[in-house]
Amino acid sequence: MKTKLVKVSDLKLGSVIANDIKANTQYPIIYKNTKITREHLPVLKAFQISQVTIISSPLGSNKIENEDDGLIPIEQENIIDSASIMPFERKYIDVVNKIKKEFINWESGSKVNITKVRTYILPLIDLVLENRDKIFTLNEFSTSEDYIYHHSVAISLICAVIAQKMGYSKGDILQIAIAGAVADCGMAKINKKIREKTGPLTEYEFKEIQEHPYYSLQMINSITILKQEMKIAVYQHHERLDGSGYPRGEKGSKISIFSHIIAVADVFHAMTCERIYQSKESPFKVLEMIRETEFGKFNIQVVQALMTCVTDLPLGSKVELSNGLEASIIFTNKTSPTRPVIKVVESNEIIDLSKYRNIYIERLILER
Structure with a gap:
């Protein structure tokens, strides 16, 4: 294998790194055999890497081809504007309002119209x-007053992402997403005063809340287009591996994997949102809490699938830190994905969040 040393300024997209590139971090900032993309450039710049060793004759599968040498010079790369015609938030709120109308109908005794729910949710699923x-x-859009409607939509979207990360087929992804959307439909049968109570629930009220998975199953049981395993997942989505859940206190292998997907999506969104009795929380902090303090309650594969969504965040992603400063992600810690290496916008200071536990990512800043 032939290699050559090149200046970063002369580096071309599609070049393959010959050796691990190390800096003052626990792991290499770029691993051997990595194909260079635009996302790697701010990393090299941030760590003041001026030269790198690349494989001089990469295989065709590792090239981004053009007419000249098969590699695209960085300065000639085309940037594609992928902004949608209608912002995601507006589409999301529109679906929440439609689900709210359906929920009010369920409160009045109407049957679950799964075709409507599916039609509302599908475009959002494709987007996420x-x-x-x-x-x-998603927690930024939710309000304490309309939380239950936001929650139904959010569970659906998070379920879809987790299932995709776990390698399920498109058909199963859509099935679990629809199941997630109606997992709490049984809450429509719970007294509204109990649902919206700001103080501690009485033992009777808590037991009534714990009946909602049963009510949900009753409401969807006759729907033929929803697979039986998805109906079971709806019924079991508050069960926990250690037997601490409800309604039956099932444990271990008696709880289906699809139940765990809805459970993790449910808990993740619930813990991040502003509610009548709790303030909004950082999604990244909540992920750490689920992995650390809730260990043994959820299927680890499902939790890991959600965690890997953090490692998928593009390098250069803008974030707001818990101390109020804005920063960009310049390196992902594979063993601690919620704590990447970041570069503070104001000072250009580089911080490895895995070494500073008192600072965490408060929120992701996306282009609207």
């Missing part, structure tokens, strides 16, 4: 599967 980082901003 293409842009998985959207799931880290």
Whole structure:
């Protein structure tokens, strides 16, 4: 294998790194055999890497081809504007309002119209599967007054992303997403005063809340286009591996993998949102809490699938830190994805968040 040393300023997209590139971090900032993309450039610049060793004759599969040498010079790369005609937030709010109308109908005794729910949700599912980082901003749209409607839509979208990350087929992804959307439809049968109570629930009220998975199953049981395993997932989505969940206190292998997908999506969104009795919380901090303090309650594969969505965030992604400063992600810590290496916008200071536990990412800043 032939290699050559090149200046970063002469580096071309599609070049393959010959050796691990190391800096003052726990792991290499770019690994051997990595194909250079535009996302790697701010990393090299941030760590003041002026030269890198590349494979001089990369295989065709590692090239981004053009008419000259098969590699695209960095300065000639075309930037594609992928901004949608209608902002995601507006589409999301529109779907929440439609689900709210359906929920009010369920309160009045109407049957679940799964065709309507499916029609409302599908366009959003397609959007988040293409842009998985959207799931880290859903809590910003939710309000305490309309939380239950936001929650139904958000669970659906997060379920879709988790299922995609776990390698399920498009058909199963859509099935679990629809199941997630109606997982809490049974809450329509719970007294509104109990649902919206600001103080502690009485033992009777808590037991009534714990009945909602059963009510949900009753409401969807006759729907033929929803697979039986998805109906079971709806019924079991508050069960936990250690037997601490409800309604039956099932444990271990008695809880289906699809139940765990809805469970993780449910808890993740619930813990991040402003509610009547809690303030909004950082999605990144909540992920750490799920992995650390809730260990043993959820299927680890499902939790890991959600965690890897953080590692998928493009380098250069803008974030707001818990101390109020804005920064950009310049390197992802594979073993601690919620704590990447960041560069503070104001000072250009580089901070490895895995070494500073008192600072965390408060929120992801996306282009609207």
